Amino acid sequence: MELCGPMRVQTINGKKYILVIVDDYSRFTWVKFLRSKDETPKVVIKFLKQIQVGLNKTVRNIRTDNGTEFVNKDLTEYYERVGIFHQKTVSRTPQQNDVVERRNRTLVEAARTMLIFSKAPMFLWAEAVATACYTQNRSLIHTRHCKTPYELVHDKKPDLTFFRVFGALCYLQMTNRSTIEFESSILYIKIQQ
Template sequence: MTGNLKLLINFVEKFLGTVKFRNDQITPILGYGDLVQGAVMIKSVYYVEGLNHNLFSVGQLCDVDLEVAFRKSTCYIRDLKGNDLLTGYRGTDLYSITLQDTNCPNPICLMAKATSSQAWLWHRRLSHLNFDTINLLSKNDIVVGLPKLKFVKDHLYSSCELGKAKQKSFHTKLTSSSKRRLQLLHMDLCGLMRVASINGKRYVLVIVDDYSRYTWTHFLRSKDETPKVLINFLRLVQRGLQAQVRVVRTDKGTEFLNQTLHAYFAAEGILHQTSVARTPEQNGIVERWNRTLVKAARTKLSTAKLPLFFWAEAIATACFTQNRCNAPLRKEDVRS
């Protein structure tokens, strides 16, 4: 800021706030302009009537990606490449810079900030790119015609808010609702796989116990096999673990919503919960296990350079090892 209006060109008269001096005197900021001294241009310099010294704002210099370094008797203003733009010297407790003394042969523009209309014009031209990336492109001179200015997002853009809106994330539960094994089972049918397994299977039924996170996998040739396989599994696991399944949670796939399973759940006293359409987060535990198993199987096949029709064996192996490595410790574990 400066108190000498004669130093400014392109002056815009506008009230921009007030400045409070040491003696508690308050003076208005009456406008801004560009200050040119020799090869140096400083954009958007405030005019404060009655100010006896020209002042630099270190914070604003840093905001436009300039580095300000202070030493015992000198100070430096540098660009990000380490080039010295201006050098100042310490008097008593203040550092002063004489703009006419700069030795740089090329013009220097400090505080080069794009106008609001310029910033939003380039934001639209670059397909509503975020401003951090626009400034990176400008600094590295990557885009032809993009000026080397500081682009600032000065307000929210309604079209970006509407076009880039996304569903609010579901918060992770810190404690499990299940108090014992088999109280709640998460289920999902993963498939259709592009390549049939060596035994002709194209689907994998993944079942996760909510309490222990123990996981079972069953491989199917078609969706129609799901009710029979699931009923046999529930009978076997309940008898083997001497525990009753209380709740089964699935999506709304027809492999789970059918008369066969409906009648079985009603006869056994099992509550069938389903997630809302197009909301896989509500069945997120088994959805994440699907991804974990498929990624592990894909990696194993790639490492061993095996053909894709071994995917079922790879998933079964991944499930076996995951159950023994990643299951959280419980007082009563499903493996006991």
């Protein structure tokens, strides 16, 4: 796990931080967006519970840096209660947590490129990061297994038929005959009579 931020521009919801979580075996990545570092313990505990129930997997080890957002009383007590071993890297040595550090950089650079290419406003950086994460989980091939991270976690091939270019014009048909139009990531609503 790694916490990235604060970002220069807040999202619409006031989020400034990205919590990046990478599975060591499959390299499947999850991103969570936070308003402040103080939210980290609550988000980590909720995420671990969801993974253990949703994927029916047991989390045995967690590797983080030695930041106070990861090394605190709440998380330490939770790890001891559920039997998770917390590996802490040495201060100022990002090389020890290199997998998540590289993924962090890859996601942020991909998001920046997507925002620039689509000419979208910078406050949509969280949507761009989430899209980059979603795309990379379903497209990067794990060389040892010749499968994507999604295939390794879910045991099935991902559906890629609905992929479009970030910032492309698209329409959503609503049941009450409203159409929502997205153009360059700016929302317009048209009501059909």
